[in-house]
Amino acid sequence: xxxxxxxPAAGLGTRLGSPLPKLLVPVAGVTMxxxxxxxxxxxxxxxxxVVNPSAAPGVDQHLRxxxxxxxxxCVQQTSPTGMLxxxxxxxxxxxxxxxxxxxxxxxxxxxxxxxxxARLAERTSGASAALVMPTVRCEHPYIHLERDGSNRIVxxxxxxxxxxxxxxxxxxxxxxxxxxxxxxxxxxxxxAEAEVGRQTGERNFLPFIVWVDRHAKVETFPCEDPxxxxxxxxxxxxARVERYLTR
Numbered sequence: 001x002x003x004x005x006x007x008p009a010a011g012l013g014t015r016l017g018s019p020l021p022k023l024l025v026p027v028a029g030v031t032m033x034x035x036x037x038x039x040x041x042x043x044x045x046x047x048x049x050v051v052n053p054s055a056a057p058g059v060d061q062h063l064r065x066x067x068x069x070x071x072x073x074c075v076q077q078t079s080p081t082g083m084l085x086x087x088x089x090x091x092x093x094x095x096x097x098x099x100x101x102x103x104x105x106x107x108x109x110x111x112x113x114x115x116x117x118a119r120l121a122e123r124t125s126g127a128s129a130a131l132v133m134p135t136v137r138c139e140h141p142y143i144h145l146e147r148d149g150s151n152r153i154v155x156x157x158x159x160x161x162x163x164x165x166x167x168x169x170x171x172x173x174x175x176x177x178x179x180x181x182x183x184x185x186x187x188x189x190x191x192a193e194a195e196v197g198r199q200t201g202e203r204n205f206l207p208f209i210v211w212v213d214r215h216a217k218v219e220t221f222p223c224e225d226p227x228x229x230x231x232x233x234x235x236x237x238x239a240r241v242e243r244y245l246t247r
Contacts, residue, residue, distance in 0.1 A: 001101070001126070002099040003045055004103070005105065006090040006103070007049050007105060009022065010051055011052070011107070012052060013108075021051070021052065021059060024058060024059065027245065032108060032232070037070055039112060040070075043118070043121045048073050049074045050090070051077070056076055059074060077089060082203040082205075085191075085203055088187060090102070094184055101124045102178045104175070108237075111241050111244055113223065120175065128179065129219035130179050130182040130216035132221075133218075133219075133220055134220070134222065135170050135173065136229040137169075139167060140167065140168075143158060143159070145169070154213070157169075173229045174231055176205075191203070
């Protein structure tokens with residue numbers, strides 16, 4: 001079973017107030033990038049890192065200064081058109097290396113529990129769903145996965161796009177595993193019909209979950225701890241994740 005991990009990391013992290021590229025911001029003394037590579041080194045075979053052109057020299061220098069088993073390839077996202085476009089920048093690597101499974105995680109999702117990652121690896125070994133992902137139940141969600149009576153995901157609500165949100169809901173954790181067919185064939189098809197966000201003007205990856213659930217199987221499972229789902233966007237997020245990781 002071979003796995004390739006794509007890490008969209010082209011955000012500048014301006015809300016964090018750091019002069020560093022977001023993925024090089026330390027979290028309890030360890031950069032986001034190093035935390036991710038440590039987390040996934042034992043379960044994936046290769047990483048594609050999607051970076052902003054302005055951050056590329058610093059990221060390259062950082063990677064050269066560290067000795068790792070895991071091969072990391074950097075590609076640049078020249079325009080901030082959204083996560084969907086960033087994820088698709090991994091297509092050349094997936095076409096060359098032909099992994100069995102294509103994983104995606106956001107660069108600021110550094111608190112994912114190793115047990116959650118191990119469960120994802122287990123569920124994507126051998127025959128599996130087209131898309132597998134851990135989810136979290138939380139109050140005041142930023143993202144909400146809306147399901148129908150048969151438990152299919154029929155809509156993804158985004159607070160950032162101005163959608164009406166429930167007081168409590170189910171959210172993704174910024175970690176996804178796709179089959180190679182789902183990534184190489186279905187995701188480009190979805191791109192052709194993907195809508196641009198009303199508020200952000202970006203093309204989002206998350207509605208692809210709904211698209212897949214209409215055509216194939218999407219499998220979800222609960223995470224170990226709600227704190228895993230916190231992405232680091234603000235100094236407050238950073239402080240909360242640091243407390244969680246060092247407790």
